[in-house]
Amino acid sequence: xFGGHVTISTNSPFLRRSSSRPVVSEPGSTERPIDVDExxxxxxxxxxxxxxxxxxxxxxxxxxxxxxxxxxxxxxSLWGFICCKIGIDSVLRMNADLRDLFLYEAFLYYNPxxxxxxxxxxxxxNLWVFAQSSVNYAKIFDLDQTHLTHRxxxxxxTWMTIVVPSSMTAYLYLYSHGEVSWAASQPxxxxxxxxxxxxxPFDIFYLSSRYYLLKTLWRIAFxxxxxxxxxxxxxxxxxxxxxxFSDLERSVCRMVHRQVATIAWFEADSICGxxxxxxxxxxxxxxxxxFFQCLRQYKDTRERTCLLNALxxxxxxxxxxxxxxxxxxxxxxxxxxxxxxxxLSSVANSLYSFYWDVTRDWDLSVFSxxxxxxxxxxxxxxxYGRQWVYYWAIGSNLVLRCTWTYKLSAHLRHNYLxxxxxxxxxxxxxxxxxxxxxENEWNKMxxxxxxxxxxNDIPHEEDRLLPPMNNDHDV
Numbered sequence: 519x520f521g522g523h524v525t526i527s528t529n530s531p532f533l534r535r536s537s538s539r540p541v542v543s544e545p546g547s548t549e550r551p552i553d554v555d556e557x558x559x560x561x562x563x564x565x566x567x568x569x570x571x572x573x574x575x576x577x578x579x580x581x582x583x584x585x586x587x588x589x590x591x592x593x594x595s596l597w598g599f600i601c602c603k604i605g606i607d608s609v610l611r612m613n614a615d616l617r618d619l620f621l622y623e624a625f626l627y628y629n630p631x632x633x634x635x636x637x638x639x640x641x642x643x644n645l646w647v648f649a650q651s652s653v654n655y656a657k658i659f660d661l662d663q664t665h666l667t668h669r670x671x672x673x674x675x676t677w678m679t680i681v682v683p684s685s686m687t688a689y690l691y692l693y694s695h696g697e698v699s700w701a702a703s704q705p706x707x708x709x710x711x712x713x714x715x716x717x718x719p720f721d722i723f724y725l726s727s728r729y730y731l732l733k734t735l736w737r738i739a740f741x742x743x744x745x746x747x748x749x750x751x752x753x754x755x756x757x758x759x760x761x762x763f764s765d766l767e768r769s770v771c772r773m774v775h776r777q778v779a780t781i782a783w784f785e786a787d788s789i790c791g792x793x794x795x796x797x798x799x800x801x802x803x804x805x806x807x808x809f810f811q812c813l814r815q816y817k818d819t820r821e822r823t824c825l826l827n828a829l830x831x832x833x834x835x836x837x838x839x840x841x842x843x844x845x846x847x848x849x850x851x852x853x854x855x856x857x858x859x860x861x862l863s864s865v866a867n868s869l870y871s872f873y874w875d876v877t878r879d880w881d882l883s884v885f886s887x888x889x890x891x892x893x894x895x896x897x898x899x900x901x902y903g904r905q906w907v908y909y910w911a912i913g914s915n916l917v918l919r920c921t922w923t924y925k926l927s928a929h930l931r932h933n934y935l936x937x938x939x940x941x942x943x944x945x946x947x948x949x950x951x952x953x954x955x956x957e958n959e960w961n962k963m964x965x966x967x968x969x970x971x972x973x974n975d976i977p978h979e980e981d982r983l984l985p986p987m988n989n990d991h992d993v
Contacts, residue, residue, distance in 0.1 A: 597680065601687045608687075608694035620693065625934050627705040627769050627778070628686045630762045631712070633941060635678040637759070640949040642671035647953065653960045659748050664726045674724075682708065693779055702779040705769065738807050741814045747959060750811050754955075756804040757831075758922075758948040761941045767800045798842040805834040823878070830870050836863040868919045875915055880954040881961070882908065911950055918947040 581589075612620060645668035648655040656665055666674075685708040692701035715723055716732065737743060738753045756763075771790040772778055812828035815821070840860040844852050876882050922944045 594676075594680075598683075601683050605687050605690045608690040611694040622934055623779075624686065624689055624693075625938070626765055627689070628682060628708075629934070629938060630765045630769065631678070631682045631708070633759070633762050633938075633945065635675060635682060636942065637755070637945055637949075638671060638675040638678060640945065641952075642668045642675060644949065644952050644956075645671055648956065651957075653957050655956055655960075658956060658959050658963065659751075660746070661730075662726070665730075666724060666727050670724070681711075689779075698779050702776075705778060706773050709770070709773070738811070741807070741811045744818050745811050745815050750808065750815075751955070753804065753808045753811055755948055755952075757808060757834075758944050760801045760804050761937065763803065764797055764800045767796055768794070771796070793845040795842075798838050802835055802838045805831045805838075827874065827878070830867075830874050833863065833867040833870055836860075837867050864920075868916075868922075872916050872919045875919075875951060876912055879951070879958065880911075881958045882912070882954070911954065915947060915951070918943055922947070 609617060609621065645655065645666075649668060655661075659665075685704050689701050689704040692698075692704065716728055718725075718728070734748055734752050737746075737749050738756070741749070768790055771794075775790060777790060809828050809831045812824045812831065816824035816828070837860065840856055840863060843856050847856060921940050
């Protein structure tokens with residue numbers, strides 16, 4: 519997702535490995551490395567001047583980049599239409615009584631990977647905006663030269679967008695035509711391929727980036743070493759994907775117990791059913807990781823804000839477990855006792871998280887920063903001078919914080935379309951949160967030295983009292 523630390527010789531003519539976008543530079547040359555994309559984007563006249571008549575004929579038959587891009591868009595749109603057509607026809611072939619159960623099961627298998635694909639697309643947009651602005655995200659995350667750019671991130675997202683819906687379409691088609699065993703194998707194959715791509719040890723499929731991501735996830739799960747910005751940044755994103763982890767757990771559980779393409783899992787008391795105790799445990803896991811990260815930071819820095827941040831993540835625990843109690847208590851107890859407690863804990867978590875986003879993560883204050891756009895060091899590096907963006911970010915963040923906690927309600931668990939919509943909205947909230955969080959970190963890295971320099975420029979009291987010494991004497 520970000521990039522890894524792979525040692526590359528400076529004398530090598532290729533600064534990028536085979537799995538990355540090649541950047542070519544001659545050994546010992548002091549000129550800027552030449553990007554291959556820039557070479558292909560040069561005008562045809564420039565290449566003709568260098569290579570003569572031979573390259574003139576080669577350049578004439580080579581299609582333009584705009585034509586290739588339009589052709590790819592056309593193929594992608596045609597593929598999307600075919601998948602939608604086959605999927606809709608397959609659903610209509612099924613019995614109306616079992617159609618909802620079948621769609622719920624199919625949605626559960628592919629919903630997590632679809633949301634992950636969406637997050638990769640959004641992360642590519644984040645990188646693109648940072649590349650257009652003065653925010654050096656590579657320095658913030660301590661990335662090397664092999665980190666993924668926004669173009670490569672979008673390439674990964676494009677392949678994910680093709681593979682996941684294709685597997686889902688095959689699942690719908692095979693099941694509706696009576697090939698139950700072949701249909702059941704589709705999500706199993708997809709999950710196995712995704713796992714193999716992540717852990718593949720060879721230098722393909724962006725090895726350094728995959729290694730960096732896996733190493734960061736390991737540091738999040740076991741916060742033994744000092745916490746870096748990448749560690750708690752990715753951990754914060756994982757809290758927004760708690761529902762994705764919950765659906766992954768239920769999907770893998772059904773695959774392990776061979777309940778794919780069956781309705782045995784729909785029994786509430788089954789090991790993979792809706793009453794499973796593993797669901798709240800997986801939902802709370804990202805918040806527990808973030809909680810222990812804050813404790814580790816407090817151990818290293820002794821800053822009280824780390825304890826207050828840990829308290830924020832601990833407020834999500836009662837929201838999750840009180841919601842899960844609906845399946846394990848009598849209806850009267852839930853209505854009279856646990857439901858009011860759940861509502862109270864939800865409000866506390868939403869307001870606390872909203873306050874922390876605005877005042878700590880974003881370092882925005884309604885009265886001290888938003889309206890001071892004339893002061894250069896107080897405004898955003900990404901969205902300079904656009905006040906409406908700040909109003910929108912604060913207002914939408916408050917609303918989406920409330921809907922995110924409401925999503926954890928037990929009675930919405932089977933309404934998969936509502937849950938999917940709210941989860942997608944939460945990922946959009948996290949997407950806009952990334953802009954302000956990263957630029958705030960960049961401001962901390964760049965403003966502290968500038969503030970120190972400005973303080974050194976202020977004349978001291980003795981400098982104002984004593985006249986400057988003049989070493990030039992008249993002869």
